[in-house]
Amino acid sequence: MYSVNPHYFQRNTKLCDVNRRLKSQIWSSVVTIVLVEGKNLLPMDIDGFSDPYAKFRLGNEKYKSKVIYKTLNPSWLEQFDLHLYDDQSQDLEVTIWDKDRSKDDFMGRCSIDLTKLEREKTHRIWQELEEGAGSIFLLLTISGTTASETISDLTTYEENPRERTNLEKRYSDILLLLSNIHLLRLLQGLIHTFTNLRDVGHLTVKVFRAQGLAAADLGGKSDPFCVLELVNARLQTQTEYKTLTPFWQKIFTFNVKDINSVLEVTVYDEDRDHKVEFLGKVAIPLLRIRNGEKKWYALKDKKLHIRAKGNCPQILLEMTVIWNPVGLQGCFEWESTARSVVSLVLFIVICYYFEPYMLPIALLLIFLKHYMVMSLMGTWGTHDEDEEPEEKKTLKERLQAIQEVTQSVQNSIGYIATLGEAIKNTFNFTVPYLSVLAIIMLASTAVVLYLISVRYLIMAWGVNKFARKLIRPHTVPNNEVLDLLSRVPDDEELLAYRELKSHPTTETERRRDQKKKHKVS
Numbered sequence: 001m002y003s004v005n006p007h008y009f010q011r012n013t014k015l016c017d018v019n020r021r022l023k024s025q026i027w028s029s030v031v032t033i034v035l036v037e038g039k040n041l042l043p044m045d046i047d048g049f050s051d052p053y054a055k056f057r058l059g060n061e062k063y064k065s066k067v068i069y070k071t072l073n074p075s076w077l078e079q080f081d082l083h084l085y086d087d088q089s090q091d092l093e094v095t096i097w098d099k100d101r102s103k104d105d106f107m108g109r110c111s112i113d114l115t116k117l118e119r120e121k122t123h124r125i126w127q128e129l130e131e132g133a134g135s136i137f138l139l140l141t142i143s144g145t146t147a148s149e150t151i152s153d154l155t156t157y158e159e160n161p162r163e164r165t166n167l168e169k170r171y172s173d174i175l176l177l178l179s180n181i182h183l184l185r186l187l188q189g190l191i192h193t194f195t196n197l198r199d200v201g202h203l204t205v206k207v208f209r210a211q212g213l214a215a216a217d218l219g220g221k222s223d224p225f226c227v228l229e230l231v232n233a234r235l236q237t238q239t240e241y242k243t244l245t246p247f248w249q250k251i252f253t254f255n256v257k258d259i260n261s262v263l264e265v266t267v268y269d270e271d272r273d274h275k276v277e278f279l280g281k282v283a284i285p286l287l288r289i290r291n292g293e294k295k296w297y298a299l300k301d302k303k304l305h306i307r308a309k310g311n312c313p314q315i316l317l318e319m320t321v322i323w324n325p326v327g328l329q330g331c332f333e334w335e336s337t338a339r340s341v342v343s344l345v346l347f348i349v350i351c352y353y354f355e356p357y358m359l360p361i362a363l364l365l366i367f368l369k370h371y372m373v374m375s376l377m378g379t380w381g382t383h384d385e386d387e388e389p390e391e392k393k394t395l396k397e398r399l400q401a402i403q404e405v406t407q408s409v410q411n412s413i414g415y416i417a418t419l420g421e422a423i424k425n426t427f428n429f430t431v432p433y434l435s436v437l438a439i440i441m442l443a444s445t446a447v448v449l450y451l452i453s454v455r456y457l458i459m460a461w462g463v464n465k466f467a468r469k470l471i472r473p474h475t476v477p478n479n480e481v482l483d484l485l486s487r488v489p490d491d492e493e494l495l496a497y498r499e500l501k502s503h504p505t506t507e508t509e510r511r512r513d514q515k516k517k518h519k520v521s
Helices: 006-011 013-022 161-170 174-180 183-195 337-353 358-377 395-427 432-451 454-471 480-486 491-497 507-520
Strands: 029-039 052-058 061-064 075-084 091-098 105-113 122-128 135-143 150-153 201-213 224-230 233-236 247-256 262-270 276-285 293-298 310-323
Touching: 029 052, 029 091, 052 075, 061 075, 091 135, 105 122, 105 135, 201 224, 201 262, 201 276, 224 247, 233 247, 262 310, 276 293, 276 310, 276 491, 337 454, 395 432, 395 480, 395 491, 432 454, 432 480
Parallel strands: none
Antiparallel strands: 029 075, 029 135, 052 061, 052 091, 091 105, 122 135, 150 247, 201 247, 201 310, 224 233, 224 262, 262 276, 293 310
């Protein structure tokens, strides 16, 4: 969440101007949007329905939702992020379209002025559509703007032991408290944990310097600055001019909302035309941080696969993360009350009296129904002669349809492969903390299945599914198992997080390296 120290910028007017110009290249806030549903949209098809989807535009960024077929009251339940830049338009433009075989039909539009919305707060917005009919419902949050993240100068920074002690108390390790058998502190830790489940921890990053950067200017130098990103929070250092070995000497603090997040540290070069050029990047999972270790990190390319250009570019960092392992995050729409009540009662009755042999009998009854209908109507092997032939598609439309199907298949295969790799990495303790959580979940599931009949568990699931719309009408459904697996890195991410060997910076380190090489040989 983007913030700056006002006293620091008052001392350096030139730096203030530079950073203001750089906002055109680096986002200042993140707009998180949940497209929930639409109501009473315009019917565009002959049958009185539509196949609606939504398009969003914020500045130069765009997003297109999935298509919901044959409905005027679509339920999308899609979440996505758009980035906000201070020098671009802050009007979120939304248009609704009907998917057609030839040309998609316009169904309505609306615009939301983001400057009028309070930051760091989730807004529930029902927006009427102009040039059409109906309305859409959104959940919208603008984050990355609070002062919960700070920047300080290392040259004037003095560590306060009392502040560190208060942080450790605030994010008390419950297991440590249990081992100390200190009841009062245990209760305090538990109270804090369950009072604010999203407040997981606190991260401190000291950015000292970098060396070996690539020369981005014609004079063989660069004007480097460093950007730190943690989910939606972004902070940056000042620019050091005409150097390949910048000394930033800054300390940053972040509030941690998910301990499985990854800190991204990127070094850019500031150009005279106010654009930025990439110099190197490193991604550090919070769970891999060793508190208080001052360490050189090799900078990688944009894909985080190989070393960045330059003379073994690297950055000197020191990080400390304090967190609470207990703080974890973590006919159903009732459009017709009478129908939903009947469905709920039938669901409970069927679950209570259901036996496995009833399933094939139900399938046989479906066969019997269709057999009797076709026998009475005399429609064996016939089809409707009055049915209109399908409209022929042009070559461009066919190629576009093939491209969409190919992309969908590719995305599905990629998702399945990522899921498989995440499951594999869960079992082989790639992230020990998440593997322990998986063990606890499996053990708990085994105990519950042993003690409680599956019939009653299905009934409880169904009741919760029906009650969700009444108790929490605008929540987005979440699968806890998939949520856990999404936090386990796949093989591609493990490659990105792999640390490259840092280059020795002193004569002593070089001699130590040479001795190791001689021993190996």
